[in-house]
Amino acid sequence: MPATPARRSRLRAAATPWLFATPAIVLFTLFLIIPIGYAIYLSFRGFRIEGGGAFGRRVQSFVGLDNYLTALTDPEYVAGLGRVLLYGLVAIPSVLGLALLFALLLDTPRVRARGFARTAIFLPYAVPGVIASLLWGFLYLPSTSPISYLARQLHAGPLDFFGFPTLYFSLANIALWSGVGFNMIIIFTSLRAIPTSVYEAARIDGASELQIAWRIKIPLVAPALVLTGLFSVIGTLQLYSEPATLRPMSTTISFTWVPLMKIYQEAFMNDNLGGAAAASVVLALGILVLSLLLLRFFQRRTFGDDA
C-alpha cells in the first residue's frame, strides 16, 4: 500500500522523539547498562586451577556465589563498609543540618551580608575533592597547620587530626566544607519558592521567626531535604578521593581503607576481577537499598512524575 502523505507524516511524528532520545539511549546502554551487566557477569566468574601439579592452568569459570562470600567475609572489606557508614553518620547530618541552617538564615528577613555569605559558602563547591583534601590535609598536617601552630603557641600540645576517632571528623569536615554550600543553595531556592502569603498569617498572629522556620518552612522544604539527603547518601558511600589523597599524610589510612579503595586494589593490583566485581555489586546494591529506603520513608514526595 503506498504511504499517503498524512500517513508518512504520522510515522515521522512517531519517530521524532526516539530520534531525539537516540544519543542518550545509545550512551546509556553503552556506559551504564552494559557495564552493570558485565559487572554482574564477572562477579560470578573466577579463576580456578585446572589439571594438576606444574601443568595446572588458570581457567576462568563460573564460581557461583564464591566471590560474594569472599567479599562479605573479608574482614578488610567489611571493615571498610563499617568505616564508610561511620563516616556517613558524622558527615551527612552535619552537611544537611548546616545547609538547612544557613538556608533558613539567608531566608530570614533583614539579615545583612546575604549575597556575600551565599557566594562565599557556595564557593567550595567549585573546588575538586582532591584539591579540597589537599587543602585540608595541609591544614591538618602538624608541620604546616595554622591550627597546630596556634595550639603550640598556647602550649596545648600536638593536635592529631589523623587519629581515631578524629580522622572521621577530619574527613567529615572536608565533606562539610565541600558540600554545605551546594545543598544550602538547593534548600534556599525551595524556601524562596514558598509564597510569602503562607507566613503572613503566622506573622500577624505573632509567631517568631524561629517558630515560622520550624513549623512552616522546614516541612515545606522537605522534598528538597530528601533530594539533598539522597545525593549525600550516594556520594558518601562512594568515598574514595578524600582518603586516597590524605593517605600519604597519615599512617591511619590503609590502602584498603574504604570499599572503593579495596575494589580498586582487587581489580588492578591483585588481578581479581571477579572479586572486585562482586564487591562493586554489593556496594551498588547497598547504595540502592539505602536510597530506596530513604525515598520510601519520605513517601515518594520527590522524583514524582510531573506530567
Add this chain to the structure above:
Amino acid sequence: MSAGDRTVLTRRRPGTARRPRLATVVLLLGALYCLAPVAWVVIASSKSPRELFTTFSFAPGSGFADNLAALGGYGDGQFWRWGLNSLLYAGLGAILSTLVSAMAGYALAKFRFRGRQALFSVILAGVLVPGIVLAVPQYLLLAAVGLAGTYWSVLLPVIINPFGIFLCRVFAAASLPESTLEAARLDGAGEVHIFVRIVLPMMVQGLVTVFLLQFVGIWNNFLLPFIMLSDQDKYPITLGLYTFLGKGAGDGDLYSLVIMGSAVSVVPLVVLVLVLQRFWRADLLAGGLKG
C-alpha cells in the same frame, strides 16, 4: 542597602524593626569557614619551601614567582598540560553532555509516545546508580575495544548524565509552551530546525545549570581518569596533583609545588562559578521535584 534587600523589605512586611544580628554573625562565620582554606592556600603558595614549614601559616612569603616557575617547569610544563587536559575533558564533555541531555529531555517532556514512561523510569533509575562503581567494568570494556588509556576513555563515559536528562525534562516541560511549538510546525518548520532555533534558546538558562553541574562534576572527577589513564601526559589536573603528593611525601620541595598547583587550579573554577552564578537556576534543581 542593596536593591535586593529593599525588595525583600517590601515583600515581607516587618513584624519588628530589629535586625537579626545573630543570623548575620552565624552566616559570616560560615563564610569565613568556607573562605579560610582558599585564603590559606593562596598565601601558602607564596612561600618558599623553607618558609612553608617555619613561618606562621597565614603570613605571606617571598617565593611566589619561584614556586610558579618551578611548577611550570616541572616535567617540561606538565602541569599546564594537565590544566589543558582538564579543560578539554570538562569543557567538551559538559557541552556534549548538555546537548544529549537537552535532546532527550525535550523528547521526554514534549512528545507523547509509547514507551515514554518506561524510558523515563530507566533513566531515573540511572540517577541512583553510583557512577563510580561503573568505572571498573567501563575500563574493562573500553580496554576490550582498545580505547582504555585514550582521551576517549575519559570523555565518552561522562557524556551520559541521567540527572542532566531529568533536569532537562523538568525544564523543557516548564519553559516550552505547546502553542509555540505547534505554531512552528504549522509554518512547516522541520523538527531539527524547531529544536535548534526555538527549543534550545528557550531552555538556555536550564542548560547553563546542567552544563555547570556537569562541568564541575567532570573537573572534580578523580576515579574515572585514575582508572582509565596510565600516560601522565593525558592526566587531568586533579590526578596530576594527586600523583605529585604521592611522590612528595616527606619532600618539602614537592609540597610547595602541590600547594602552588592547588592554588592555581582553584582559581579558574572559582571564576567560572562566580561568572555563571547569575545564569544558575537552582530553582530548577529544587522546584522541579514536587510531584
